Amino acid sequence: xxxxxxxxxxxxxxxxxxxxxxxxxxxxxxxxxxxxxxxxxxxxxxxxxxxxxxxxxxxxxxxxxxxxxxxxxxxxxxxxxxxxxxxxxxxxxxxxxxxxxxxxxxxxxxxxxxxxxxxxxxxxxxxxxxxxxxxxxxxxxxxxxxxxxxxxxxxxxxxxxxxxxxxxxxxxxxxxxxxxxxxxxxxxxxxxxxxxxxxxxxxxxxxxxxx
Numbered sequence: 244x245x246x247x248x249x250x251x252x253x254x255x256x257x258x259x260x261x262x263x264x265x266x267x268x269x270x271x272x273x274x275x276x277x278x279x280x281x282x283x284x285x286x287x288x289x290x291x292x293x294x295x296x297x298x299x300x301x302x303x304x305x306x307x308x309x310x311x312x313x314x315x316x317x318x319x320x321x322x323x324x325x326x327x328x329x330x331x332x333x334x335x336x337x338x339x340x341x342x343x344x345x346x347x348x349x350x351x352x353x354x355x356x357x358x359x360x361x362x363x364x365x366x367x368x369x370x371x372x373x374x375x376x377x378x379x380x381x382x383x384x385x386x387x388x389x390x391x392x393x394x395x396x397x398x399x400x401x402x403x404x405x406x407x408x409x410x411x412x413x414x415x416x417x418x419x420x421x422x423x424x425x426x427x428x429x430x431x432x433x434x435x436x437x438x439x440x441x442x443x444x445x446x447x448x449x450x451x452x453x454x
Contacts, residue, residue: 276355280338283350288333292366293320295329299345306331309369312388313434315448323369332362382413383443391416391433391445392453395426406444409433417444426452 285291285303293308298317302308308320311327329340337359341349353359383389393411400406400423407418407426418433419441435447 277351277353277358280350280352283338283352285331285338288331288336288338291331291333292363292370293331293344294326294362294366294369295340295344296326297343299343307366307370309366313448314436318449321370323372325372326369328365330362332359332366337362383416383445384437385442386437386439388436389434389445391418391435393431393433395429395431398423398426407431407433407447418447418450419444420447420450424450426450429453 288303291303291306293302293306294310295308295317296311298308298310298314298320300316302316308317309323309326310317310320311322311324313320313322329342329344331338331344336352336354338350338352339362383391391409391411393409393416396408396410396415398405398407398420401417401419405420405423407420407424409416409418409431418435419438430453432451432453433445433447434449435445438444438446
């Protein structure tokens, strides 16, 4: 009987020690610093700094943004063709995207200090680099972004949009806009992208009247 009691006591002791060690390890586990984010909210990021190859959603008013390619959502952004990657970093966290910054894009949160420091350094490096002069198009490409200057010949209805007939160095092209603008006879600069559905027309993101 004493032998059985001794064995039982020994087993109970081992179990107790194992539980104590396991609980100790759990207490010492580091907090989770990275987390996959299938749903996210940019509004949770304070003082956002944005680096993006291309943005396809609204950004906070107070965001500082540097992009490789300008879109209608990044009109106030600095343009730097050296941009690689897509992330938003704030005071205490960063959101890193798996592709272009757009709704429902897969991303992950991080609060890791070393990662955030590297991202912040990357942002300021791209932000402070001299912005290259815009390359003004003289020939409409088959796809991609375009900056073009020319004289507006007419603004006419076209399907559910309006079409600017623009005379430029390479000939005449069409600029698609959502509402009618009084631009006849004006010289303008257009930033946009070649329409995939209505080539070789250009979807305008930004129009500036030059004279």
